[in-house]
Amino acid sequence: MASQAVKQRNTISLRGSAQIVAEFFNYAVNSILYQRGIYPQETFQQKKNYGLAMMVTKDDGLLAYLTNVTKQMTDWLEKGLLQRLVLVVTSAFTGEVLERWTFEVQTDEATLNGGAAPEKPEKEITAEIQAIIRQITASITFLPLLEDPCTFDLLVYTDTKSSVPDEWEESDPRYITNATDVKLRSFTTKVHKVDTVVSYRLADA
Numbered sequence: 001m002a003s004q005a006v007k008q009r010n011t012i013s014l015r016g017s018a019q020i021v022a023e024f025f026n027y028a029v030n031s032i033l034y035q036r037g038i039y040p041q042e043t044f045q046q047k048k049n050y051g052l053a054m055m056v057t058k059d060d061g062l063l064a065y066l067t068n069v070t071k072q073m074t075d076w077l078e079k080g081l082l083q084r085l086v087l088v089v090t091s092a093f094t095g096e097v098l099e100r101w102t103f104e105v106q107t108d109e110a111t112l113n114g115g116a117a118p119e120k121p122e123k124e125i126t127a128e129i130q131a132i133i134r135q136i137t138a139s140i141t142f143l144p145l146l147e148d149p150c151t152f153d154l155l156v157y158t159d160t161k162s163s164v165p166d167e168w169e170e171s172d173p174r175y176i177t178n179a180t181d182v183k184l185r186s187f188t189t190k191v192h193k194v195d196t197v198v199s200y201r202l203a204d205a
Helices: 002-010 014-035 060-078 122-141
Strands: 044-049 052-057 082-091 097-107 150-158 180-188 192-200
Touching: 014 044, 014 052, 014 060, 014 082, 014 097, 014 122, 014 192, 052 060, 052 122, 060 082, 060 150, 122 180, 122 192
Parallel strands: none
Antiparallel strands: 044 052, 082 097, 082 150, 097 192, 180 192
16 A cells, blocks of 8 residues: 555646646746846745745735736646746846746647656655756856846747637747857656746846
8 A cells, every 4th residue: 555655646647747837937937036136025925845945926916917827827738738938037228138037848748648647756856846946046146137127027838729818918039139048957747848048148248
């Protein structure tokens, strides 16, 4: 019986994987907004997750927005329709895109088509997510200082056959000219794999 319980806990369903990835996106976005000073530090509070002290927003408007986005992304992830999430940081003064955090998503087709659920210990997934969150926290050591007040947008790339809620708007890719790219770590549930890259514009010499 004991071995069966362990096996069950390590099995990753499509829905369970979607929830893990969507929760990661939520915490990653919160971490970026905090670390990059997009919102004042006093609008965040500490919450423990992944064995780390995470900073999450307590701003009602931002909280409602991220909750809505996370819910929609969970649905798209369950259907294998979510391809990419991009957090774009823009100067509030000039409208110039200064940073672009890209989370590429790959979905296992076999699982999506009803194949056997893969197995991976939850502890391994958590350790991989921990490593990415730590890299986001450490990003201030290499990213240029954001001197202007900044705003952010979330761009979600989905399969063309996905239905998009009316309140969502189409957007251009918001690329950075002559960007420098830094690849961060990846994590996988064996159902979904997430690769992370941050692109930024070097400060003028």
